[in-house]
Amino acid sequence: MKRYGTLGTVGWQVLICAIVLSVWQWGYDLRAKLPWLVPDLLDPYFISKPSMIFDNFLIQSCLTSKLGVFNGWFNGEFAKCLARNENNLWAATAITLKNTFFGFVTGVVSGFVAGLILGRSDRLSAIFQPFITAVNSIPRIALAPIIVLAFGIGDMSKIVTSWIVVVFLVFFNTFEGARSIDEGFTNAARLLGASEWQITRTVVVPSTMAWVFASLTPAISFALIGVIVGEFIGAERGIGRLIIESEARGEASGMMVAVVVLMLVGVVLSAIIWRLQAYLLRWQRQRSAE
Amino acid sequence: MSALETSVPTSLRASADRRVEVKGLSKSFQLARTTIEAVRDVTFDVRRGEFVALLGPSGSGKSTVLNMIASLIRPTGGEILIDGKRVVAGKATPDVGYVFQRDTxxxxxxxxxxxxxxxxxxxxxxxxxxxxxxxxxxxxxxxxxxxxxxxxxxxxxxxxxxxxxxxxxEPQILLMDEPFGALDTHTKIDMHEVLLRIWEREQQTVLFVTHDLGEALTLADRIILFSARPGRIKDMFTVDFDRPRDAVKVRETPHYAELFQHIWHSLGEEFVKGRSA
Incomplete structure (x- = not known):
């Protein structure tokens, strides 16, 4: 890695983290001496503190009791703690992840198929174009209350909310990709005897892939947003539910734990997409090496 | 093959050694509100196993003719027969291979x-x-x-x-649209060698579009010269160098220089015309 100055890139990153965390942890303590310097926002009542967030994380994840004593694995305290709270951090994360996954997969698959069909058919795209533009103009998240009303407070409403935000994103990217295929490729395939279906499979799909992948990283974030909003509106379990409960108790550290978990989940999911993309679009990487 | 031959009507058997027949081919494009006549009444035959170069300045419609033979473009008038069968635009003809100007x-x-x-x-x-x-x-x-x-x-x-x-x-007919146009001179001559060796072995029927007279002379048995827009056939030349040819040495012979000069004069007129058009 290229070094900038005496601190490497990683050095700077560590320094920035240390500064932000320090200000967050101790900044508000300075308020008594320097009231003009410290804004109200640093009040731990709103944003908690790293140390409190960490303690809260240990409690919510059942690693320690509320008194800060570690829950033993072998004496069954850990299991008991999990059983007491149906929406403990682990269960909440699992359920949110599960719904995100289904919303993402259904959204990507249906958006991709629809984009491919309409992108390859001038007639169908002409017919559906005004409807798509109209529906796309609706902020999809505004539909979340209606979806919860229609599908109940169970998992299905979360999956549908997630699906509806993902599907359009992937659809539009696939559609554009399918429209912008180099005619030289389709002509070459046709002259080598490819049928329409073979052209779709061997030319249209691979050359649209770069466009589809461009939409997948935002799509995974959108899927997560869809699920969380669905959980805000009505749910029994999930990380969104954890945030709402902590807010009701006025407990900032509880909310922050959920936010940090969401951040980690988001980072991991994006990394998976990125790895998949690097593999499937490896033919593109040689170009930049040229 | 023998079953096919017996079922061919006598009228077609007369043209048995003509693989590609182009009859009265024309093409006009609609560009903005003006009609551009790209090809006007082009007629020629290509024999089985013959290497024919379509030579002309850019805008002479030679690529358009090739693309119509390849079924990529629908002609405005006239028809194309390959082995006696009519070419239908949008339907690839089996046995016909196509090499694009830009590698695809x-x-x-x-x-x-x-x-x-x-x-x-x-x-x-x-x-x-x-x-x-x-x-x-x-x-x-x-x-x-x-x-x-x-x-x-x-x-x-x-x-x-x-x-x-x-x-x-293994296409029996090979259509090539300035396939080496984007290459530098040396690479181009290497490619001529490659193509000549393959053609000597496989004896495909080749239609080769180019604006490079040297290339046409090196490769072809016959050169069909196109005029500037609208593209018509201006002249045809037989290239009778011995086979097998050496892509480098063929250019050193006096006969090459003679033919080059002869065709160059005719081609030059079209370059000038194309410039003023």
């Missing part, structure tokens, strides 16, 4: 998978495919690059791979 290798396939594409389409088993790809890779001098992606290759290598992708399905 699929960037998402490796060199080997690009070359084997045509065999994959017709469902040739993987084992046989592999053997035939290896053969073509060797012929094109691409050994060691089988699993590279096209983006990693030089222009000449890409065009050789593209040529092999077309040749692997």
């Amino acid at each position: 290798l699929f960037p998402w396939r490796t060199v080997a998978d690009n070359i084997g594409y045509g065999l994959e389409l017709s469902g040739v088993p993987a084992q046989e495919r592999k053997a035939r790809i290896a053969e073509c890779v060797a012929q094109a001098g691409l050994k060691g690059f089988e699993s590279a992606y096209p983006s990693a290759l030089s222009g000449g290598m890409r065009q050789r791979a593209a040529l092999m992708r077309t040749l692997i399905v």
